[in-house]
Amino acid sequence: MILAPLTAVAFLASCAPSPEGERHDAASSALSARDRLIACEQDPRVVAGLVTREICAGADIFFRETFEGNGRTCGSCHPVENNFTIDIPFIDALLESNPLDPLFIFEQDPELTDLETFELKANALVRENVDGFEDLDRKYVMRGVQHTLSLATTIAPDPANGTADVPLQRTGWSGDGAPGDGSLREFLTGGITQHLPTDLGREPGVAFRLPTGQELDLVLAYQLSLGRTNELDLTKVRLVDPKAEEGRLAFLDPNRGRCNVCHSNAGANHLDSGRNRNLDTGTRTAPGTNDPFGVFDGGYGGKGKAEPDLDVLETIDDGNLTGNTGYGDGTFNVPPIIEAVDTPPFFHSNAFGPDIEGAVHYYTLNFFRDSPAGKELEKRFGSPIAFPDSDIDKMGRFLRVLNAAFNLDLAKQRLEAAQVLALRFHDTRADVQRRLMELAEVEIDDALKVLFRPDTPLHPIASDRLHLAKGEIAAGLDAQRWSLRVGRIAAAISRVRNARDQFGSNITYRLGRGNLMY
The missing domain is CATH 1.20.120.660 (IL-4 antagonist (De novo design) like domain)
Known part of the structure; x- marks a missing residue:
């Protein structure tokens, strides 16, 4: 069977620009979810049975729908050609090829000057109002962009970690990245409101349009089909490289790496429950993890709080020396390591690296050893974490x-x-x-x-x-x-x-x- 020539609408559903070219097609905002589903019926990948029309349509929304906003799409910060994240090399290349890309709209539109900060270009950090939009000058944090690979394996919340009001699913660096019921489905609504508005009043119907229920369902279907859909069994894995195989043993060994407790099978789930857990690993206290102008990331649980309630700068032994500087309880959720290796730098602040060895090295430092997560491992195994260089x-x-x-x-x-x-x-x-x-x-x-x-x-x-x-x-x-x-x-x-x-x-x-x- 040979496909007939596709219509212009169908072309939008399966066409994509080269990595060096324009990354967005604002005209596709005129397409409804039904339009996309009809177009995807002619996509060769759907016709061949390689993908479903729902995944196809969800991808088209993800990469091309602007929601009548500032020109950005989900793909602006989650480009497929860069592991669904942005980093400094990607930003530098984009600035050279297309300095007017909507990713940099805050430099072009005076209504959006405070949508981002200089740290987007300097450190690939985006401005996030994870604790609410009621105080734009103080109540924001700077975070790296998480990739969207293998979400199907990472978002089931672990209620055993004691975090209050556990959301339906763990999304974002602090595990509470989605509005409403806290589901991955609603994460799209939060992303549009945060990153796609035409002004910082962020009024739906004025600064952007909200996604329809069908659009939410389709984007969810697409996101859950990205990356891998299973976990490895590291006890059965065997590696040919002798040092890598020794590294596998150290990763699993409770007397060495202990990594497998929180990153079971090098994924994002806790060994005890097989679910994603929020932990305070001390990264919030480490140098270089906070905005130099006084905006500090307190992690999970800052919504609805009028004043800072956490001393982000203190370590477990320092006492309360500087007063409360952040909103939240200091915990962040665990990302998968398998996918993280080629998306440096690491952690919520892009502060550790530049390679995966730099992230591993963090766990030998006092910032981790003195953290609640470090103390929990010490109690569990009877001694502080310690492994040689x-x-x-x-x-x-x-x-x-x-x-x-x-x-x-x-x-x-x-x-x-x-x-x-x-x-x-x-x-x-x-x-x-x-x-x-x-x-x-x-x-x-x-x-x-x-x-x-x-x-x-x-x-x-x-x-x-x-x-x-x-x-x-x-x-x-x-x-x-x-x-x-x-x-x-x-x-x-x-x-x-x-x-x-x-x-x-x-x-x-x-x-x-x-x-x-x-």
């Missing part, structure tokens, strides 16, 4: 391999989808095939970056094979006919698979179908 490198290598495997599975999933489309539809909508190939290459590049170690090489043979895979993709992108393109895709898949086989066994991810949308 050599374990930092080993655990870093372990996490790098898990992340690289995830990258390569995403790359293979996209290449295999491009292969299916080429075989079935030949050159009809070849642009979709090519974009999937480009995004596969992005994941290969991430894997190469993660595997690069200037001191002791990490899987150099795999890296060589990945460079060969990139060559096949480049040739396939240049191919003018589907028969030539599909051959290059098949060769690239083989190279990626052979590289992935170098890592070890039982690193088995189940991937969501939303990874095929952009």
Whole structure:
């Protein structure tokens, strides 16, 4: 079967710009959820059964709907080509290619001067009024942008941690990022209100429009289909690299890393419950984690409070020396580590790094040891956490391999989808095939970056094979006919698979179908 030429509306539902080009299409705000669902019925990925029309339509809303706001979309801060987050290299590249991108609307529109601060460009931190909009000058925090990968595995709340008024789901860095019932579904409403308004009065119907119930459902379906949908079993994983395998053992060992308690199976859930828990790990007290002009991040639970109620600057032994400077109880929810390795810097403040080893090193510092979470581990195991510097490198290598495997599975999933489309539809909508190939290459590049170690090489043979895979993709992108393109895709898949086989066994991810949308 060959698809007939698609309509302009259907084109919007499956077309995407190149990483260097315009990232938004404000005209798509005229499309209703029904329009998008109808358009997606003609999307080759839907016709081929690779994704559902609901996931397709949800992705189109996520990447292209402006909600009659300032021109931003969800994809402005969660671009698919940058692991669904923004960092300084991405921002620098965007400034060079498109300085008028809506991400920088606060510099272009006088009504939005205080929508962001200079720290967006300087540290990739966005301004968040997580505790309410009633005091815009004082009641805000600066936070990094969390990726939206593997949310299906990370948002079930753990009521055992004692946090008051546990939301329906844990979203955002403090676990209370969504308005209303605190669900991922309602997170879209909060994101529009926070980041997309045309003025800081933020009145619905004036500064933006609220999403419809159907739009909320569709975006939720898309987000839950991103990344992986399962957890690993680290007790069964075996790694070929000796230091990485030793890092796996240290990660699991209660007398060494103890990491598996809070990041069970290198995910986001607590070992005891299998659910996402809020913890005070001391990051709020560490240097470089707060706004230099006096805005301090108190984490969870600041909503409805008229005055600061937490001394963000104190450590467990310092006493109350500076007075209350933040809103909340000092806790933040736990992110998954597998996906985090290639999204540095780390924690809610982008203050730790620059590589994953820098984040691991944080847990050897007194900021963590003296924190409530550190004291809880000390009580649980009978001694303070302590592991040698050599374990930092080993655990870093372990996490790098898990992340690289995830990258390569995403790359293979996209290449295999491009292969299916080429075989079935030949050159009809070849642009979709090519974009999937480009995004596969992005994941290969991430894997190469993660595997690069200037001191002791990490899987150099795999890296060589990945460079060969990139060559096949480049040739396939240049191919003018589907028969030539599909051959290059098949060769690239083989190279990626052979590289992935170098890592070890039982690193088995189940991937969501939303990874095929952009």
